[in-house]
Amino acid sequence: MENKIVALSQANLQDEYQIFGFAPEMTALLEKLAGFGMIPGARLQVLQRRPSLVIKVLETELALDREMGSQVFLQTRRREKSGSEQRAG
Amino acid sequence: MNMKRLILVGNSNVGKSVIFNFLTQTYATVSNYPGTTVALTKGKIVVEGKSIEVVDTPGINSLIPQSDDERVTRDLLLESSAAVILQIADAKNLERALAISHQLKEQNLPFMLVVNMNDEAIARGIEVDAEALEKELRVPVIKTVAIRKEGLEKIIPRLGEARAEKETIRDVESGLRHQWAQKMVEGCVSKNCREKNRSQTLLERWTIHPVGGLVVLAGVLELVYLFVGKFGAGTAVDFMENKIFGNTISPAAIWLVDHLLPFTFFHNLLVGEYGLITMGLSYGIAIVFPIVTTFFIAFSLMEDSGYLPRLAVMVNKLFKGMGLNGKAVLPMVLGLGCDTMATMTTRILETRKQRLIVTMLLALAVPCSAQLGILLGIFGSLPMWTFGVWLGVIIGIMFGVGFTMNKILPGENGAFVMELPPLRWPQAGNVLKKTLSRIEWYVKEALPLFLLGTLILFILDALKLLTVIQRAAEPLVVSLLGLPKEAANAFLIGFLRRDYGATGFFDMYRDGNLSVIQTLVALVVITLFVPCIANVFMMIKEHGRGVALKMVCFIFPFAFFVGGILNWILQTH
Numbered sequence: 001m002e003n004k005i006v007a008l009s010q011a012n013l014q015d016e017y018q019i020f021g022f023a024p025e026m027t028a029l030l031e032k033l034a035g036f037g038m039i040p041g042a043r044l045q046v047l048q049r050r051p052s053l054v055i056k057v058l059e060t061e062l063a064l065d066r067e068m069g070s071q072v073f074l075q076t077r078r079r080e081k082s083g084s085e086q087r088a089g
Numbered sequence: 090m091n092m093k094r095l096i097l098v099g100n101s102n103v104g105k106s107v108i109f110n111f112l113t114q115t116y117a118t119v120s121n122y123p124g125t126t127v128a129l130t131k132g133k134i135v136v137e138g139k140s141i142e143v144v145d146t147p148g149i150n151s152l153i154p155q156s157d158d159e160r161v162t163r164d165l166l167l168e169s170s171a172a173v174i175l176q177i178a179d180a181k182n183l184e185r186a187l188a189i190s191h192q193l194k195e196q197n198l199p200f201m202l203v204v205n206m207n208d209e210a211i212a213r214g215i216e217v218d219a220e221a222l223e224k225e226l227r228v229p230v231i232k233t234v235a236i237r238k239e240g241l242e243k244i245i246p247r248l249g250e251a252r253a254e255k256e257t258i259r260d261v262e263s264g265l266r267h268q269w270a271q272k273m274v275e276g277c278v279s280k281n282c283r284e285k286n287r288s289q290t291l292l293e294r295w296t297i298h299p300v301g302g303l304v305v306l307a308g309v310l311e312l313v314y315l316f317v318g319k320f321g322a323g324t325a326v327d328f329m330e331n332k333i334f335g336n337t338i339s340p341a342a343i344w345l346v347d348h349l350l351p352f353t354f355f356h357n358l359l360v361g362e363y364g365l366i367t368m369g370l371s372y373g374i375a376i377v378f379p380i381v382t383t384f385f386i387a388f389s390l391m392e393d394s395g396y397l398p399r400l401a402v403m404v405n406k407l408f409k410g411m412g413l414n415g416k417a418v419l420p421m422v423l424g425l426g427c428d429t430m431a432t433m434t435t436r437i438l439e440t441r442k443q444r445l446i447v448t449m450l451l452a453l454a455v456p457c458s459a460q461l462g463i464l465l466g467i468f469g470s471l472p473m474w475t476f477g478v479w480l481g482v483i484i485g486i487m488f489g490v491g492f493t494m495n496k497i498l499p500g501e502n503g504a505f506v507m508e509l510p511p512l513r514w515p516q517a518g519n520v521l522k523k524t525l526s527r528i529e530w531y532v533k534e535a536l537p538l539f540l541l542g543t544l545i546l547f548i549l550d551a552l553k554l555l556t557v558i559q560r561a562a563e564p565l566v567v568s569l570l571g572l573p574k575e576a577a578n579a580f581l582i583g584f585l586r587r588d589y590g591a592t593g594f595f596d597m598y599r600d601g602n603l604s605v606i607q608t609l610v611a612l613v614v615i616t617l618f619v620p621c622i623a624n625v626f627m628m629i630k631e632h633g634r635g636v637a638l639k640m641v642c643f644i645f646p647f648a649f650f651v652g653g654i655l656n657w658i659l660q661t662h
Contacts, residue, residue, distance in 0.1 A: 034267055035188070042184075051405065052297070052402045058182065058184060059181040061508070062507065063505065
């Protein structure tokens with residue numbers, strides 16, 4: 001399954017992604033975001049876009065400026081097979 | 090074991106306060122870290138017969154400071170000798186906690202890890218292997234569910250095992266501590282993702298839904314109005330003002346003063362028309378105190394339940410036009426309780442520009458609970474449309490001034506990054522402590538200033554300067570605002586004693602001396618005035634005399650200007 005890179009603003013709601021990276025404009029915020037667990041490789045879901053952008057990084061929910069949607073990049077996660085799928089072979 | 094101090098650290102919303110309360114049991118004190126505005130809660134605990142100081146720090150995300158809270162916490166940790174650190178972690182967010190643990194190890198600080206909130210973790214299929222974690226970290230690790238008091242009894246006995254494990258972790262530079270934390274979690278925490286990850290509960294989703302969120306907000310506002318407006322400003326104030334002060338304290342004070350200090354001067358100073366007791370104290374204690382207390386309770390409930398950040402989400406877009414972001418909702422809402430305290434809270438805003446804008450808006454357009462209570466009572470007796478006009482003007486001015494200041498002032502607007510903790514039942518202990526600490530602040534800081542304001546009025550009246558000032562203001566009041574000259578008196582007093590201004594006008598209306606339009610104009614102007622003398626002092630404290638002076642010199646003329654325009658519009662239509 002190939003890994004597509006999408007901007008946060010283009011991600012499907014509720015789907016699971018992995019953080020790929022951040023645009024250069026975000027450099028000043030990187031340390032702060034890392035404190036909330038937003039680091040490359042972390043699992044992320046977009047919960048809603050209005051009235052604010054709300055995401056879930058691991059088990060932390062964060063509200064962000066809508067503008068950040070175009071400055072954070074995600075890649076689709078390789079889905080691990082669930083137990084029943086493994087048994088089915 | 091040589092331990093003189095126990096310091097609690099951890100991310101926000103991990104249950105530090107609950108564990109602190111469990112450890113210290115008796116009343117704790119709140120004081121600022123020297124030279125800063127960051128408040129630390131301190132208590133005592135007895136371990137092996139020795140009394141040890143326990144300090145609770147604000148929630149942090151890192152010891153590399155990104156805020157005053159983090160700077161103070163780091164400074165406290167580095168400068169404390171003979172201190173043991175109790176790091177509290179959220180079991181479902183261990184990656185974030187371990188990033189802090191890494192920093193503690195790097196700094197060679199002795200600590201112990203309490204992994205709390207295991208109930209919420211298990212509900213999401215997350216289970217922490219404490220023994221494995223303890224083996225990897227080489228510090229004691231205890232699992233707890235603090236609100237159920239589970240596991241807490243293990244903390245004190247194991248404090249002696251806390252140790253500093255200076256670790257120059259191979260292959261890990263400081264910038265990669267998050268990757269290290271992630272690896273630790275992978276090794277010691279099982280995450281059962283067979284079902285889809287727990288999504289938000291329905292209620293949580295509704296609180297930040299574009300439509301549902303507004304419904305919830307309206308509901309919350311209604312509840313707050315009923316509790317603060319009807320019970321606080323109505324029932325409680327009536328009781329305090331009439332039964333307590335009217336029937337008991339004021340007559341007793343008058344009797345005492347007239348018998349112990351039977352001179353006119355003392356009578357007027359203490360129990361006269363502008364008496365410190367009959368006016369100053371009665372105002373501060375009988376009127377403002379019940380209202381502010383009910384407001385603080387309501388506010389603490391919103392804080393502790395986790396609703397406040399969701400409120401910020403709903404208003405973020407609204408605030409952006411004013412150069413602010415959703416975070417400013419905290420001081421703005423607090424301003425509806427007490428503008429002075431809210432002005433102090435502007436410290437949490439990231440940029441100076443935002444702090445200035447919010448300070449101005451608080452002083453100009455946010456009526457505090459004392460004033461709001463009176464105003465709502467008055468508008469109940471006036472035609473409905475007057476309330477609509479008042480509300481429209483105030484809100485319009487708030488946005489207009491905010492928008493303008495945003496364009497004029499140089500500087501950055503902060504980025505909006507806000508954590509949304511899960512909605513939880515507010516803990517009675519937490520709410521009580523937060524409310525008490527705010528009340529304590531009010532009694533120590535605001536009440537003396539009300540007395541000062543009363544004293545100033547007394548002096549002005551005694552020196553007959555009161556009439557001089559009123560005469561000077563009359564032309565403005567009469568020609569510009571279309572009000573009778575007696576209104577000048579109400580304006581002057583309204584600054585030093587909030588409710589007198591508004592009720593002064595209401596009395597004039599009821600006596601037939603003011604028309605509906607005139608009353609409306611007067612109420613709009615007095616709402617726009619700087620709330621009270623305590624607020625001015627806080628503005629000076631936060632931003633310096635120059636800035637405070639500029640703001641005050643803008644606000645008062647501007648209030649009259651708006652009143653004049655409103656008067657003109659209403660009279661000619």
